[in-house]
Amino acid sequence: MSMRRNALLTPKRREQIPALIFQVAIILLLVWIGWKMVLNAQSNLERLGISAGFGFLTSDAGFDISQKLIDFQEGSSYLQAMIAAYLNTIVLALSGILLCSVLGLIVAFTRFSKNPVLSLVAELYVETFRNIPLLLQIFFWYFGVIASLPSVRNSHILGSVVLNNRGLFLPAFQFTFFGVLVSAGLLICVVAAIIILYRKKTTYGRVDRKTWIWVLIVLSASLAILLFGGPLGKWELPVLSGFTYRGGLTIRPEFVAMLAGLSVYNSTFMSEIFRSGIISISKGQHEAAETVGLSGIKSNLLIVLPQALRVAIPPAGGQLQIVIKASSLSAAIAYPDIMSVIGGTIITQTSQAIECMFIIMGLFLATNLTLTWLLNTYNGFIMRRGGR
Amino acid sequence: MPESKTNTFIEAMTPPVREGGPLGRFLKRSFSSIPNGLVTLLLLGGAGYLLIHLVSWGIVSAQWTGTTAKSCSNPDGACWSFIIARWKPILAGQYPVQELWRIFLFFGILTILIIWIAIRRIPGKSWALVSLWTVFPIISYYLLIGGSFGLSHVPTNNWGGLLVTVVTAVFTMISTLPFGLLLALGRMSNMPVIRLLCIGFVEIVRGIPLLAFLFSAATIFPLVLPEGVNIDLFARTMIAFMLFNGSMTSEVFRGGLQSIRREQYDAALTVGLGWFSTMAFIILPQAIKTIVPALVNCMIIIIKETSVLLVIGLFDFIATIHFGTESPDWIGGHHILLTGYIFTAAVYMITCSVLSKYSRRFEGQIK
Numbered sequence: 001m002s003m004r005r006n007a008l009l010t011p012k013r014r015e016q017i018p019a020l021i022f023q024v025a026i027i028l029l030l031v032w033i034g035w036k037m038v039l040n041a042q043s044n045l046e047r048l049g050i051s052a053g054f055g056f057l058t059s060d061a062g063f064d065i066s067q068k069l070i071d072f073q074e075g076s077s078y079l080q081a082m083i084a085a086y087l088n089t090i091v092l093a094l095s096g097i098l099l100c101s102v103l104g105l106i107v108a109f110t111r112f113s114k115n116p117v118l119s120l121v122a123e124l125y126v127e128t129f130r131n132i133p134l135l136l137q138i139f140f141w142y143f144g145v146i147a148s149l150p151s152v153r154n155s156h157i158l159g160s161v162v163l164n165n166r167g168l169f170l171p172a173f174q175f176t177f178f179g180v181l182v183s184a185g186l187l188i189c190v191v192a193a194i195i196i197l198y199r200k201k202t203t204y205g206r207v208d209r210k211t212w213i214w215v216l217i218v219l220s221a222s223l224a225i226l227l228f229g230g231p232l233g234k235w236e237l238p239v240l241s242g243f244t245y246r247g248g249l250t251i252r253p254e255f256v257a258m259l260a261g262l263s264v265y266n267s268t269f270m271s272e273i274f275r276s277g278i279i280s281i282s283k284g285q286h287e288a289a290e291t292v293g294l295s296g297i298k299s300n301l302l303i304v305l306p307q308a309l310r311v312a313i314p315p316a317g318g319q320l321q322i323v324i325k326a327s328s329l330s331a332a333i334a335y336p337d338i339m340s341v342i343g344g345t346i347i348t349q350t351s352q353a354i355e356c357m358f359i360i361m362g363l364f365l366a367t368n369l370t371l372t373w374l375l376n377t378y379n380g381f382i383m384r385r386g387g388r
Numbered sequence: 389m390p391e392s393k394t395n396t397f398i399e400a401m402t403p404p405v406r407e408g409g410p411l412g413r414f415l416k417r418s419f420s421s422i423p424n425g426l427v428t429l430l431l432l433g434g435a436g437y438l439l440i441h442l443v444s445w446g447i448v449s450a451q452w453t454g455t456t457a458k459s460c461s462n463p464d465g466a467c468w469s470f471i472i473a474r475w476k477p478i479l480a481g482q483y484p485v486q487e488l489w490r491i492f493l494f495f496g497i498l499t500i501l502i503i504w505i506a507i508r509r510i511p512g513k514s515w516a517l518v519s520l521w522t523v524f525p526i527i528s529y530y531l532l533i534g535g536s537f538g539l540s541h542v543p544t545n546n547w548g549g550l551l552v553t554v555v556t557a558v559f560t561m562i563s564t565l566p567f568g569l570l571l572a573l574g575r576m577s578n579m580p581v582i583r584l585l586c587i588g589f590v591e592i593v594r595g596i597p598l599l600a601f602l603f604s605a606a607t608i609f610p611l612v613l614p615e616g617v618n619i620d621l622f623a624r625t626m627i628a629f630m631l632f633n634g635s636m637t638s639e640v641f642r643g644g645l646q647s648i649r650r651e652q653y654d655a656a657l658t659v660g661l662g663w664f665s666t667m668a669f670i671i672l673p674q675a676i677k678t679i680v681p682a683l684v685n686c687m688i689i690i691i692k693e694t695s696v697l698l699v700i701g702l703f704d705f706i707a708t709i710h711f712g713t714e715s716p717d718w719i720g721g722h723h724i725l726l727t728g729y730i731f732t733a734a735v736y737m738i739t740c741s742v743l744s745k746y747s748r749r750f751e752g753q754i755k
Contacts, residue, residue: 019578019579022579023579023580023581023582026581026582026585027581030585036614037612038612040611040612040613040614040615041611041612043615044610044611044612044613044615045611047615114417114420114424115417115418115420115424115427115428116414116417116418117418117427117428117431117432118427118428118431121431121435127741128737130740131688131692131736131737131740131741131744132692132733132736132737133692133693133694133695133706133736134692134695135695135696135698135699135706136695136706136729136732136733136736139706139710139729140729140733143710143725143729144722144725144726144729147722148722321595325595325596325597325598326597327597328597328599328600329599329696329699331599331699332698332699339597339599339600339603343599343600343603347607353607353608353611354608354611357600357603357604357607357608360600360603361596361600361604364595364596364597364600365592365595365596368595369595
């Protein structure tokens with residue numbers, strides 16, 4: 001008996017016993033806390049008269065969302081409201097990511113300008129907007145700038161474009177079903193043309209000018225047919241009705257303020273990331289590009305940038321995740337994203353706080369993980385093409 | 389000895405001479421070509437215009453005295469009287485006037501500690517650091533909330549303004565460092581359960597926006613507590629801030645711990661040190677030195693994060709300015725709101741840039 005026990009408890013294993021006990025204790029403690037919390041939540045919900053579960057998703061929402069990409073009316077369900085809000089989050093996050101990357105890139109290259117005044121301006125831009133909290137910047141755009149635009153009665157009107165403190169009203173093209181089919185076909189053609197041209201370019205060197213002219217003619221002709229040919233659809237213009245403009249495409253002030261804040265604030269961080277990427281490229285690359293006769297812009301775009309991106313993409317991915325997360329600040333100015341619709345309106349109406357917060361967190365986690373996956377794929381693509 | 393083909397040496401070239409003074413070089417670089425010169429002129433013109441506008445707005449046509457919006461009738465000038473007349477709510481919200489000395493004392497102690505830690509020449513750094521984590525929180529708790537030692541009780545609902553922002557920022561910094569360190573150590577632990585728990589926590593929290601985290605603290609947290617137990621919103625928010633930022637700082641700590649080479653652990657094991665002594669006397673002192681700049685960056689992020697307090701309904705610095713313009717005395721002027729925003733932005737900007745300058749200098753010293 002004692003022999004067997006000694007065989008089981010070698011000195012190495014005996015050392016691990018306290019660690020094992022500690023881990024089991026931690027698990028037990030967490031399970032106990034979790035169980036207590038579930039019990040408390042159950043009794044609290046019962047006392048407040050709230051039934052737990054996701055059943056409320058199908059019941060009528062009874063409120064309207066000011067900006068919607070899908071058909072959503074007052075009779076629609078909470079689930080539809082959540083989908084509409086999620087689409088708003090995606091639109092805001094994607095445009096923020098795009099704009100802040102472009103701005104960041106421009107500022108990064110500007111800081112390397114040989115003109116000392118220009119690089120100083122870029123540096124001041126970064127130092128200023130990086131150190132002011134994002135929420136304050138959003139407030140500044142929303143309550144400071146946009147609120148000072150003229151009211152609906154005194155709108156700035158340029159053709160069919162209307163600007164006032166309710167938003168920017170643009171004419172929109174309403175497709176018929178036939179129009180959707182034709183434009184989808186056209187889109188496929190354009191993509192095919194780009195792929196063919198790209199192939200041709202890589203096989204035979206340059207694409208000659210004649211090909212480009214043909215492509216341009218075909219593209220503009222099809223665009224003209226698309227926009228002015230009757231059966232495809234028609235233009236819808238914003239018209240003053242009641243207290244505001246209706247019809248056409250409305251870009252709402254909340255969206256503009258959020259986008260301006262998100263992209264300006266995050267562009268400073270993106271520019272620093274790009275700058276560290278550019279610094280990591282040795283000066284010899286620039287000089288070599290100059291030697292083979294590339295102009296300043298060309299050597300930046302064709303030689304420096306592709307190499308700088310390899311360094312910059314991992315930290316840039318982290319920053320873009322921050323952009324997605326920061327889009328939740330729209331709850332402060334009631335841009336209808338998931339944070340303000342689910343976390344604000346729906347929780348207030350239904351009191352299903354636990355379910356709603358889990359949905360919000362799940363959506364943000366899923367979106368961020370998707371972005372990470374996309375960037376990793378892109379990173380792998382760049383690394384392979386570099387062929388180290 | 390083979391005869392060399394030529395006896396003449398090529399003269400070494402003289403190094404290029406720097407032409408002109410600093411101003412001359414500046415002009416040469418700024419006006420190297422016509423487009424470049426135009427850009428320079430345009431930028432200088434813009435900067436001059438902005439500067440003139442700023443001086444005329446902020447000083448010449450600005451209003452410094454007065455107690456209502458009527459005193460700031462000029463919409464083209466700053467309304468500093470709004471900030472000056474409302475200094476009390478901006479500083480401390482609804483904190484009772486006769487108790488304001490407690491706030492001044494708190495800010496005084498905080499300033500002394502910061503100066504003590506930040507300036508190199510002052511000795512006794514370890515005392516300052518130790519008191520920051522032990523005596524300082526206790527003193528501030530009794531000083532600000534009161535309720536004992538003859539101080540009257542001031543509930544956190546009455547707090548506001550800069551006080552809320554500073555207290556949140558400072559106590560998030562103080563609490564998040566040990567928590568982040570624990571998470572980082574747990575993540576590198578040999579115990580699989582601890583490691584998985586820490587990894588799970590850090591990765592999930594990093595994928596969630598701070599605002600969602602704070603909303604949960606405001607809505608879910610009361611639901612899972614036993615009936616009758618109630619933690620006030622301010623305390624809940626502080627806990628949420630600590631948990632959220634802990635996952636951020638833990639990544640910084642992990643970076644520092646990973647930068648320490650394997651040999652250091654082995655050497656500590658060889659001289660017979662246990663896990664705790666190895667960490668406390670060998671690894672951490674080396675790791676922390678390298679990550680101070682990154683930690684200061686975390687502090688800057690925390691300071692800017694505190695602006696979110698307004699969204700979950702706490703009356704912070706920005707809120708006192710923003711809602712101050714909606715108070716009956718100050719209603720009606722768009723320029724008053726803008727003055728408030730610019731004042732707030734300047735406060736945040738100066739604080740954050742001083743911190744980042746400091747961290748950059750520290751970085752230079754390490755290298």
